[in-house]
Amino acid sequence: MNTLFVVDDERAFADFVVKVATTAGYEATACDSVVALRREMEGGWPSVLVLDLQMPETDGIELLRELGEQRCPSKVVLISGMDERVLDAAYRLGSEFRLVMAGAARQP
DSSP states (O other): OOEEEEEOSOHHHHHHHHHHHHHTTOEEEEESSHHHHHHHHTTOOOSEEEEESBOSSSBHHHHHHHHHHTTOOSEEEEEESSOHHHHHHHHHHHHHTTOEEEEEEEOO
């Protein structure tokens, strides 16, 4: 089964992503913090990881670096309300960290 974890401190948005992913056939889990994400990943890597770049306790770039160091095999999709240039730069950094970058989108 394809799995998806979404990490976003805005619970309503995370729940929306879970609903869409479930409709698309994924077993989806919402994490409202990086701590919760790490706990979920103890059970294994998801097929897809949707990451908000703006989390209260961890910088999104640091999380990308950490995932790269752990050789995360998941497809990574970035989401953020930040400027498009910041999102594009984070996407490129994810690739440099040898992550499988699958997309990026601005949050409304």
